[in-house]
Amino acid sequence: MNGVFSAGQFDELATAESWMKAGREVAIATVVETWGSAPRPVGSHLVIDEDGNFEGSVxxxxxxxxxxxxxxxxxxxxxxxxxxxxxxxxxxWRVGLSCGGRIRVWVERVG
Amino acid sequence: MDPLSLKKVNEERRNRRAVILLTDLGDGRDRVIREGDAIPGVLGEAIDKAFRTGKSGTVEIGDNRFFLNVHVPPARIVVIGAVHISQALAPIAAIAGFDLEVIDPRTAFATPERFDGVNLHADWPEDVLKTQPLDRYTALAAVTHDPKIDDFPIAEALRTGCFYVGALGSRKTHAKRCERLQAMGIPDDAISRIAAPIGLDIGASSPAEIAVAVMAEIISSFRKRELGATGKAVAETATP
Structure with a gap:
């Protein structure tokens, strides 16, 4: 179903919060628009810390x-x-997007 | 993102409540919106729609662009009764994208052989619901016919605002059920939310056909549900 979050192990927003609480600098990237064939739906997250560690995908x-x-x-x-x-x-993408997908990603710092 | 917004969103999600993170793509400011919060105007309409469909997206209002990231708890179905209808409903629900679990204390019915791959509890609803409470994103279908098993979860579903409460049984059976629920102190307007006889009226006759009718009724109740704290939409959308 659309917009349903998974309660499973890959929860980027929970990761972001735990990183933040551990004193790490955290940025959140969010897919806000897609056109054509995009592999990850609108609302998907990638979270990044100041060392370049990341979880999730856009x-x-x-x-x-x-x-x-x-x-x-x-x-x-x-x-x-x-x-x-x-x-x-x-x-x-260099491969796999025969329909010519395009995405817009919003990147912001937490705090 | 405001760290407080992040915490709030995660807290709502942990508690199986729908929430939207609204971000102004101009200045980057955000706020957390709960289902039922009164937001006026075009933005409010977009928010209502987003809660209803569960779809995230951007909206333009005047010169401003907003991003609405919707987090809706996964809808699930709790079936009381490990009966023939439930055996058919389990795979239908899986195809339609709903989580489903079956509760039945009668161990002769609730066997892994009859419910291969289904989340099955061979316990009393009173015990199971203690650890896994019902909520507004849960549909309850009571299909045992047995008041000892069905009545408690039906009352609990009405109390917690399940978006769908369906109960198997003829009109006569249901009339008696209503009397028992009244005796339990459940208000009449809550009792009127029960979909009974269960399932959309498609003339279903076999257990599998009844399962299709129940699934259709659950989808209809979910998509047409009233937003906000009351969770009352079922009475209007359910065909008795």
Whole structure:
């Protein structure tokens, strides 16, 4: 069902909270829009700490590297950022998106 | 994200309550919205829709863009009675995307052979519901016909605002059930929420067909449910 969170072991927002409580700097990346074939639905999260550790996903695994790099910037500046990835981007998926998917990812610092 | 918002969202999710994190994509500010919070205007309509469908998304209002991230607890079905109908309902619910569990203290009925791969409790509902309470994102279908087993969970489902409460039995059986529930102190408007005879009226005759009718009625109640604290939509949407 749409929008249903999994109570299972992969709970990015719970991870974000536990990292925050442990005194780590945390950024949260969220898929806010998708067009065409996107591997992760709107609302999906990737959480990142200041050392570049991350949990979750915003795509099939191909743009996470770029999002983590941007998240470092966001952690430093405190300013949220909107990222857009499409098939034409260097950093976007190289395989597996025959329909030409595009996603918008909101990256923000916690606190 | 405000650290308090993160904590609040997680707390609501842990407690199986629906919640939306609303983020202003202009300035990055966010707030946590619970189901039933009164938000006026276009934004309020978008929020209602998001709670109802469980779908996250962006909305534009004037020059502002907002992102609504909806967290809706997984809807589940609790079936009282490990009977033939339940055997058919279990795979149907799985296909429709609902979690399902079956409770029946009669160990002759509640056997793993009859319910392969189903979350089955061969215990009294009184005991099972203590550790796994019913809530607004749960549908209760009572199908044992036995007041000793059915009555307590039905009363509990009405008390906790289950989005669906269905009970098997003829009109005569149900009339007697209503009298017993009244004697238990359940208010009439709550009792009127019970879908009985159970299932949409599709002329179902076999146990499998009744299971289809029950599943359809549960989906209808879930999608058309009233938002807010009362959880009263069932009476309007259930076809008796």
């Amino acid at each position: 795509s099939g695994g191909c743009v996470e590297g770029a999002v983590v790099t941007e998240a470092m910037d966001v952690l430093r500046s405190g300013e949220p950022k909107m990222l857009e990835f499409g098939v034409a981007d260097e950093t976007a």
